[in-house]
Amino acid sequence: MYQYDDYDRALVFERVAQFRDQVERFMAGELSEEEFLPLRLQNGLYLQKHAYMLRVAIPYGTLGAGQMRTLASIARDFDRGYGHFTTRQNMQFNWIELAQVPDILERLAQVEMHAIQTSGNCVRNITTEAFAGVAADELIDPRPLAEILRQWSTINPEFLFLPRKFKIAICSAKQDRAAIMMHDIGLYLYPGADGQMLLRVIVGGGLGRTPILGLQIREGLPWQHLLSYVEAVLRVYNRHGRRDNKYKARIKILVKALGIEAFAKEVEEEWQYLKDGPAQLTDVEYERVASAFVPPLYQSLAGTDLDFGTRLAQNPAFARWVTRNVQPHKVPGYVSVVLSTKPGIASPPGDVTAEQMDAVADWSEQFGFGEIRIAHEQNIVLPDVTKSDLYALWCLACDQGLGCANIGLLTDIIACPGGDFCALANAKSIPIAQAIQARFEDLDYLHDLGDISLNISGCMNACGHHHIGNIGILGVDKNGSEWYQITLGGAQGKNSALGKVIGPSFSAAEVPNVIEGIISTFVRYRESEELFVDTVQRIGLEPFKERIYPIVLEVSA
Amino acid sequence: MNNLLRLEEGVARIDGDDAWTLVREIDAELPLGALILPLARWLEDPVQQGVWLGPDDEVEPLKPWFHLLPLIALDFPSFRDGRGYSQAYLLRTRLGWTGELRAIGDVLRDQLSHMRQCGFDSFAVREDKSAEDALKGLAGMSVLYGRSVIEPRPLFRRR
Numbered sequence: 022m023y024q025y026d027d028y029d030r031a032l033v034f035e036r037v038a039q040f041r042d043q044v045e046r047f048m049a050g051e052l053s054e055e056e057f058l059p060l061r062l063q064n065g066l067y068l069q070k071h072a073y074m075l076r077v078a079i080p081y082g083t084l085g086a087g088q089m090r091t092l093a094s095i096a097r098d099f100d101r102g103y104g105h106f107t108t109r110q111n112m113q114f115n116w117i118e119l120a121q122v123p124d125i126l127e128r129l130a131q132v133e134m135h136a137i138q139t140s141g142n143c144v145r146n147i148t149t150e151a152f153a154g155v156a157a158d159e160l161i162d163p164r165p166l167a168e169i170l171r172q173w174s175t176i177n178p179e180f181l182f183l184p185r186k187f188k189i190a191i192c193s194a195k196q197d198r199a200a201i202m203m204h205d206i207g208l209y210l211y212p213g214a215d216g217q218m219l220l221r222v223i224v225g226g227g228l229g230r231t232p233i234l235g236l237q238i239r240e241g242l243p244w245q246h247l248l249s250y251v252e253a254v255l256r257v258y259n260r261h262g263r264r265d266n267k268y269k270a271r272i273k274i275l276v277k278a279l280g281i282e283a284f285a286k287e288v289e290e291e292w293q294y295l296k297d298g299p300a301q302l303t304d305v306e307y308e309r310v311a312s313a314f315v316p317p318l319y320q321s322l323a324g325t326d327l328d329f330g331t332r333l334a335q336n337p338a339f340a341r342w343v344t345r346n347v348q349p350h351k352v353p354g355y356v357s358v359v360l361s362t363k364p365g366i367a368s369p370p371g372d373v374t375a376e377q378m379d380a381v382a383d384w385s386e387q388f389g390f391g392e393i394r395i396a397h398e399q400n401i402v403l404p405d406v407t408k409s410d411l412y413a414l415w416c417l418a419c420d421q422g423l424g425c426a427n428i429g430l431l432t433d434i435i436a437c438p439g440g441d442f443c444a445l446a447n448a449k450s451i452p453i454a455q456a457i458q459a460r461f462e463d464l465d466y467l468h469d470l471g472d473i474s475l476n477i478s479g480c481m482n483a484c485g486h487h488h489i490g491n492i493g494i495l496g497v498d499k500n501g502s503e504w505y506q507i508t509l510g511g512a513q514g515k516n517s518a519l520g521k522v523i524g525p526s527f528s529a530a531e532v533p534n535v536i537e538g539i540i541s542t543f544v545r546y547r548e549s550e551e552l553f554v555d556t557v558q559r560i561g562l563e564p565f566k567e568r569i570y571p572i573v574l575e576v577s578a
Numbered sequence: 579m580n581n582l583l584r585l586e587e588g589v590a591r592i593d594g595d596d597a598w599t600l601v602r603e604i605d606a607e608l609p610l611g612a613l614i615l616p617l618a619r620w621l622e623d624p625v626q627q628g629v630w631l632g633p634d635d636e637v638e639p640l641k642p643w644f645h646l647l648p649l650i651a652l653d654f655p656s657f658r659d660g661r662g663y664s665q666a667y668l669l670r671t672r673l674g675w676t677g678e679l680r681a682i683g684d685v686l687r688d689q690l691s692h693m694r695q696c697g698f699d700s701f702a703v704r705e706d707k708s709a710e711d712a713l714k715g716l717a718g719m720s721v722l723y724g725r726s727v728i729e730p731r732p733l734f735r736r737r
Contacts, residue, residue, distance in 0.1 A: 028737060032721040039719065043688065051711075052688075059658055060688055142658070172723040173732065178695035179667055182660025248724075248732070259664045294672060299731050300724075306734035 022085055022392060023168050023313040025133040032175070033130040036137060040064045041123035048120065063143060063181065065136025066122055070444050073117040076139040077129060079395050081149040081167040081191075082110035084134075086382040086391040091132045093378035099125050104378070106362060106371040108435060108486055109188070110148050110395045111139055115442050137175055142183045142270075144174035144255070148190045150198035151396035154314060155357055155404045157349035158195040161210050161218055165311040166247060167191050169302065173248050180255050184262035185270035188227075189251070195515075200397060202226045202234045202517040203489060205272045206254060210244070218244040224254060224284070225276030228483035232519050233273050238285035244307075246292075249300040253292035257284070317390040317405065322354025326408040339415055341468060342426035347411065354408055360401040360418055361425040363433050365458035368422070369451040370436040371399035380421045388414050398435055400428065431473045431540070432458045435486055439479030439496065440503065446479030448496025448503035453477055453532055460533040461540075470540065473553040474513070489513045491554045492539060493520040494532065505532050509539070509565060510557045523562055524570060535569050542568045579682075581709045583701040583716065585694065590716045592709045593700070598628055598649065600682060600702070614651050614682075630682060633661035641673050650675060652698075654683035663696045670697035670727045687711060691718020697727035 025033075040060070047057040061067075065076040077092065084092075092112055096104045099121050100114040107113055117125070129135055139146055147167045154162045170189060174180070180187075192199035193210035201207030207223035220242040226235025242250055258272045261279075276284045333340045348357040360381065363370045373381075385393045385403055388410045394402035401423070406414060418424035427433045434457065437443065439450025454477055461467055476490030480497075487493035493508035505527050508520030527535050542565050547556050557565075579600055582593040600614045608615075614628035617635050628649035631637065640650065650669060652662040662681065669675040680700040681693050690701055694716055703712040725732040 026737070028721050028723075028733060032719060032723070035719045035721065056657070056686060056688070142660075169734075172734075175723050176719065177724040178692035178722075178726050179663040180660070181692055182658050182663070182689075256664050256667075259660055264659060264661075299735060303734065309734075309737075 022083060023080075023164075023310065029133070029172075030130075033133070033135045033137075034127075036064075036135065036176075037123060037126045037130050040126060044119060044123055059141055059182070062141035063138055064122075064126065065139035066117070066119075067140060068444065069115065069442050070440075071442070072115065073119050073122070074442070075114045075117045075122060075125060075136060076107070077112045077114070077134060077136050078139045078146045079110050079112060079134075080171050081147055081153065081164055082151050082395040082397070083153075083164065084393050084395070085132075086385045086393065088132045088134055089378050089382040089385070089393055091128060091134065093375040093382070095125055095128060096375040096378065102376075103368075103372055103374045105369075105438060106373065106395050106399045106401070108397050108399060108437075108484060109146055110151075110397055111146055112395075113438070115438070140186075141181075142185050142187075143181045144177070144183075144187045144189060147171045147174065148188070148199055148204075148397065150192055150194060151359075151394040151400075151402045152194070152198065152348060152357055152404065153394075154316070155350050155352075155355075156194050156198075157351055159193060159351065160195070160212055161193045162311075162314055163191045163193040163208075163210050164314045165307060166208075166210065166218075166244065168310050168313070169306065170247065170251065173251075180259060183255070183259055184264045185267065185272075187255070187258070187272065197514045197517075198397075200486070200489065200513050200517070203228055203486070203513070204235065206251060207235050208247075213241065220244060220247060220250075222250060222254075224288075225273040225281070227271050227273045228486055228488050229271065230268055230481045230483075231271075231273060232483065232488040233277070234517055234519070235273075236276065236281045238281065238288060245302045246296055247302060249295040249298065250288075250292055252300060253288045253295055256291055257287045261287075316352075317392075319352045319355060319405070320407070322352075322407060322409075324353040326354065329408040329411060332412045336412075338426070339412060341464065342415055342424065343411065345426045345428045345430065345468070350405070352405075355405055356408060356411065358403045358406045358411070358414060359396065359428045360403065360423040361427055361433060362400050362423070363427060363454075363458070364422050364425045365432060365462065366455050369438075370434050370454050373401070377421050377423060380417070381423070384414060384417060398428075398433065400433070426464060427467060429472045429474070430467045431461050431470060431475055431492075431536075432467060434458065434475045434477060435490065436477040437479050437484035439477070439485075443479060443484075445482055446496060447481075447498040448479050448505065449529070450477045450479040450485060450496065453494060453496075453505065453529060456529070456533045457536050460537060470543070471550065471552055473540075474511075475536070476511070486513075487511070488519045489517060490520065491557070492536065497526055499526070503529060505529065507535060507539075509562060510554065512554050521562060523566055538569045539565055579702045581703045581705055581707070583690070583703060583709060583713060585699045585716070590713055592713065600630065600651070612648075614649065614680075628680075630680075631665065633659050633665070635665075637665050637668050637673065640669075640675075644673075644675060644677070647677060649678045649680060651680040651682045651702075654681060654685060654689075657684040657686050657689050663692065666693070666696040666698055667727055671730070685712075687715035690715040694718065695722065695726035695728055 222239035223235035440446040478485035511520030630651035
């Protein structure tokens with residue numbers, strides 16, 4: 022993991038002092054609500070329905086055991102004993118007192134964490150995939166460049182008041198698990214013919230009101246130009262992005278208005294002034310940062326473990342968990358484990374208690390190198406577990422309610438906090454997720470259905486990424502009551518697609534029946550082991566509509 | 579202008595004696611004295627008066643007139659409109675403006691250090707705010723990861 026040096030440390034502590042002063046001035050009435058707003062947002066602080074919410078940055082989803090314990094202590098001392106992992110690999114605390122925020126930030130700074138730019142119209146937390154550095158299908162470890170980009174974008178004075186928020190993701194695996202097509206800038210890192218690191222630059226992707234996949238503006242950009250190229254994109258956007266309407270202010274709207282070619286030309290022209298200048302990255306800097314991400318001292322193990330094999334054969338529940346929650350690793354004898362935060366009715370998707378956080382921190386040390394990842398699906402990853410430890414870890418995870426064998430299955434629901442917490446939401450998300458999870462409790466059946474992603478957003482801001490769920494559920498407001506619109510066929514990864522609306526929206530009570538109708542239609546038309554998303558692609562929406570709309574009529578009759 | 583902060587060789591002070599008058603709108607007759615005129619008006623008759631640009635204005639057309647210009651001001655109609663930062667960067671770094679660069683409009687204490695980083699050297703603090711108080715915002719933080727007009731080398735070249 023990256024370790025702070027004196028500069029990094031000075032920055033986070035000075036930032037805490039600066040914000041402490043701003044909070045005091047606001048509470049003393051010296052700063053107006055309007056003046057304070059962007060200051061608190063750029064320090065991760067939102068005002069929600071019931072209280073302030075603090076969003077803590079987990080850069081590219083990586084944190085150490087000590088950092089996780091600090092999050093647990095914050096949940097205990099300043100919140101109601103739990104926190105929520107978001108789709109952008111951050112952690113949110115929902116019940117925060119404004120006056121205590123500087124102390125929370127100070128506690129974070131002590132473990133090399135912060136909440137800088139987790140909100141506001143600026144460059145947000147840089148994300149990558151949860152298996153960076155360990156995935157078997159990885160080309161290049163994206164974390165050094167992610168960290169370099171994190172530093173460069175932190176309090177970059179020219180780009181703190183952009184037209185709108187700005188999200189950057191980087192990925193370098195065969196499977197895109199970082200959803201780079203859905204970001205303001207998506208970066209794909211790959212080796213060139215001579216082994217040099219190259220970048221493909223994709224811009225203008227995003228969900229929200231106007232969901233759109235990003236478009237490529239550059240191929241084969243040598244990594245040394247990462248910062249100057251991103252600077253060029255940001256300057257073009259800062260100068261020309263719309264500011265008259267917040268719903269048309271994301272870079273995707275500018276890209277659409279200019280056309281991708283004209284936009285790419287603007288960027289290239291701007292970049293001509295910057296390339297080969299002082300922003301050009303050096304080998305020395307790359308090595309300095311990359312040295313923090315050198316692989317840990319793995320044991321030399323056989324690819325198979327006898328005891329593990331026996332456990333698999335003897336315990337079907339364990340075997341099922343292994344099929345779903347365990348990912349291949351670069352190093353023989355090791356795997357990465359996904360701990361599901363979606364146990365169903367027991368707790369909302371992404372919510373983790375302080376006790377669970379402490380347990381995860383312990384396991385990361387006991388069964389790994391003290392490192393933990395947060396996946397954009399809101400689950401927790403232990404990246405370096407030996408196969409021989411899997412059974413022991415599974416037993417502990419089950420005791421803590423983190424052992425659900427549902428990764429990638431219908432109940433591994435991505436959901437935003439929704440109307441229970443969020444001031445923007447049109448409708449609740451959590452009760453919908455839990456009603457669906459309760460309806461599909463039978464794990465055998467779920468496993469038979471195979472991979473199905475179900476994503477729920479409580480409003481069109483799309484924090485729950487509903488557009489790219491195989492099944493997407495969007496909360497909408499109809500004359501003051503909560504309704505849900507359903508889309509089918511969305512997908513993330515290399516074959517990213519946006520789901521299509523199946524028809525008029527449903528009441529909350531109808532949703533579980535509708536999902537059941539969709540699933541039974543899938544089962545009816547499915548060919549052998551076909552994936553849900555492939556069936557939808559093959560047969561189209563009609564069979565689903567035919568099945569669902571009569572059901573709704575019966576229910577409401 | 580009243581309520582002005584000025585940076586001279588890195589030292590900040592309150593300037594209670596600034597001679598410039600900001601002309602927001604052109605009435606029938608211009609006031610006397612040193613004026614900061616809107617770009618369109620200034621271009622009609624590029625005399626030795628100051629000019630101010632709105633965030634929509636392009637900075638490039640000023641380049642041929644640099645030798646005549648005593649002052650360029652950039653307007654922040656709202657402190658949340660960040661275009662002025664990029665305009666300042668372009669004026670200083672790309673076009674080579676070395677004269678006075680003044681921030682006008684919604685100029686507030688908590689953004690002053692960003693403005694300073696982007697090359698502004700005078701700051702017309704909003705009239706209802708205290709200049710003494712705003713002065714505290716100029717220094718900002720000691721660490722800059724990236725680069726800026728006043729520190730063109732990113733931290734990785736200095737660390």
